[in-house]
Amino acid sequence: MDLNLHSSLTLVLPIEDSSQVGHARRTAQKLAEQQGFDATDAGRVALVVTELASNILKHASNGELHLRTLPGSAPGVEVIAIDRGQGFDLQDCLADGFSTRGTQGIGLGSILRQAQVFDVHTDSRGTVLLTRFYPRAARFNDLRLGITQHSLHDDPACGDVWEVAMAGRRVSVLMIDGLGHGPEAEDAAMAGARAFNREPFADPGVLLDDIHHDMRGSRGGAVALAQFDGEADRLRFIGIGNIGATLLGEDRPRGLPSHPGIVGLQYRKVAAVDYPQCAGQLLIMYSDGLQSRWNLRDYPGLMYRHPAIIAAVLHRDYCRGRDDVTVLVMVLETLDD
Structure with missing residues (x-):
């Protein structure tokens, strides 16, 4: 698909x-x-x-x-x-x-x-x-994906932007948190999103460079890229700034660390990190409008619920209330027809 x-x-x-x-x-x-x-x-x-x-x-x-x-x-x-x-x-x-x-x-x-x-x-x-x-007569494939996105004070402009591209067994996910909030933060984030959408499955390092180039002249922001290859059962992740990311399965959660810097302004080039054997696990990504000190295991059974439920619970209980906030939860699985 x-x-x-x-x-x-x-x-x-x-x-x-x-x-x-x-x-x-x-x-x-x-x-x-x-x-x-x-x-x-x-x-x-x-x-x-x-x-x-x-x-x-x-x-x-x-x-x-x-x-x-x-x-x-x-x-x-x-x-x-x-x-x-x-x-x-x-x-x-x-x-x-x-x-x-x-x-x-x-x-x-x-x-x-x-x-x-x-x-x-x-x-x-x-x-x-x-x-x-869905329409009763339609054939549909429900995505094991949940997203909740909210702007500060219900502003029509949101400095958080996310994108998801799916192609057969591959998934590429982008999250950007434009610096601050409001129209200028949204403009910065949307510039990065346009770069991502040109070639979402490019090498993460190359893709991050392209996003950086397109965000230059804006106020910049934090950027995280996660690419899952179902054929290889591998996730590649690269992040600059304060986008949080976690892989969660039956074993101990794996945090996906980002590096200091502001995309569009200045950051030190880093290589994407590979995380093997992650099929069936949850990928959770969130902007810094969400507190980071949450633990899904404090909610018995929650990790087995639909990702949209998980995203909503995290937003309900851990939203800081002083910035735009986005939470994305996805089950990493084969998505071909």
């Missing part, structure tokens, strides 16, 4: 009172229609968003819905419900007729039937519930 995914902000809908349920439903339905969903399929999205928003108010008092479009062979819509409630027993709540609040108890069972992709992580810190929708 050949695919190029481009940076885009996550749409955040606060759910704090009942008046916001209708707005969330209309927003999600319109997003689905813009993706080419017919009335029936867009109605499924609207129904589930109504259930998710209502459940947040009933069981956690407040929370958020995060919406993204899903490019690919079939266009899709992703909706993630996030709260800081007390959690629940998932198996009990999936059964129709079960309710912890005296309601009809049709929520999660109905959601599971309507969404093509469903996953959830719940504990005493709260719940993150993922749904993904």
